[in-house]
Amino acid sequence: MPKKIHAAKTQPYHHGDLRRALIETALRLVTEDQDWAFSLREVARRAGVSHRAPYNHFPEKLDLLAATAVVGFERLRDGMRRAMVGIDDPEALLVAICRTYVCLGLDNPALYRLMFGPALSDSGSVDRPTVASLAGAEARAVLKDVILLGARAGVFAVSPDDPQDAFLTAMSVWSAVHGLTMLAIDRIPHSDLPTDELIDKLLRMVVAGLRRSPPNGRAGRQAIRSGIAASARPAFRPAGTTRGKGRK
Amino acid sequence: MPKKIHAAKTQPYHHGDLRRALIETALRLVTEDQDWAFSLREVARRAGVSHRAPYNHFPEKLDLLAATAVVGFERLRDGMRRAMVGIDDPEALLVAICRTYVCLGLDNPALYRLMFGPALSDSGSVDRPTVASLAGAEARAVLKDVILLGARAGVFAVSPDDPQDAFLTAMSVWSAVHGLTMLAIDRIPHSDLPTDELIDKLLRMVVAGLRRSPPNGRAGRQAIRSGIAASARPAFRPAGTTRGKGRK
């Protein structure tokens, strides 16, 4: 007997598409509780299924958490990409990306911590850490691409053809941004200035540190550092296409 | 009646000094399992007491974890201080401290994560986060002192008399080191060079970034980074005092 005559929209399959529902519920719980200590049963309860149902989609609790973390990484990547639109200057691009990164972390500290937490990096499962580090790599790639772009544009003191140089630079920026995010999450120890401003200053400092010495002979880092902000240095742009190789 | 005639060392009190024993056990468990998901009962079991005994010393499990994290911070602080002995040059000092920091984190990733985990920064308890952030501040102070020392010695581009400048600088270094530690813990994405070397390169890069332009006119950061030694651009130096309200 046909059963979905009048309730056609909610249950396409057996129950609905659990899995997505479970991940979304977990996401909401992480956000609400700012912790991932909630019980799997609670997730099932909120999703309206029996407490055993989730095990059909995730072998164990950690796998749900890992899937949740992956969504976090996707949001991070997408957010950074969105932050890029309309900006051409590599340095401004980098600052925009980094600021978005930190803000996303501050928006949902528990999710951010989950992404870098023990659920994914340790563990015994074969694919759990793998899929997560893939997601992380994708986000990292956005950053590396911008750095390469800046390098090719001659703005950053990175040789575009030396992969190790680019790698190290990306790592250094990533480290600083990641650390800054964590510190911000943990409420930076009594600072005089507001958090936003502090983050801004620190980010500019980091990015300015990448600058190749500008033509006016002033060392980039110090210039920004003193707040005088060599504003605008008109972005020097390489030949048109930006042809980029831009990698994922 | 004297009771500690023949078992004088182990049981000064009722059972012994639990609390310390509990913290030590928790520490060992965190290290062994590389996770703090172990049960409080397991801790009690290993300490040789009933599963309810720990509650006489810690209101709930999170409090034990917090106390454990505090020990982690103390170790961090002590380790950094130990790394300082015998070194005079501020830059070498800073590098030594940072390397120790990263290594301690790598030695016991789970403990490191616990220190910056949700057990301490969120939570509702009043003193749990407080005591932990105090411990963190102590460790941070070591770093700040060295930076101030370098500033006073004229090695770092920080004005020793501007507290905000020193603060921002310390934050930037702390961010970079903290982020690097995390990244290293999570197994830095396929790097060509060995982890040790990578950490070393990155740390030197960070510390060199603080350098006040040395007399030979070489810009510290670029020189290190590109390895090519950017020869020349004579470093522009603001008038003597750097009075500059400096940067960070």
Place this chain on the structure above:
DNA sequence: ATTTAATGTTTACAACGGATACATCTTGGT
């Protein structure tokens, strides 16, 4: 020496993660 507060034990309970067995639905081959 007796009281008291600190410390540890026993017992109890609801909730949890996870396993096994079973029910139901979707689907794909015929």
Place this chain on the structure above:
DNA sequence: ACCAAGATGTATCCGTTGTAAACATTAAAT
């Protein structure tokens, strides 16, 4: 159109957990 097979969800069970209450023991203060 049918039916077997697999995917999905439910009911029940088990050992363990975090935590509470009541009770016991000991160290210290009086």
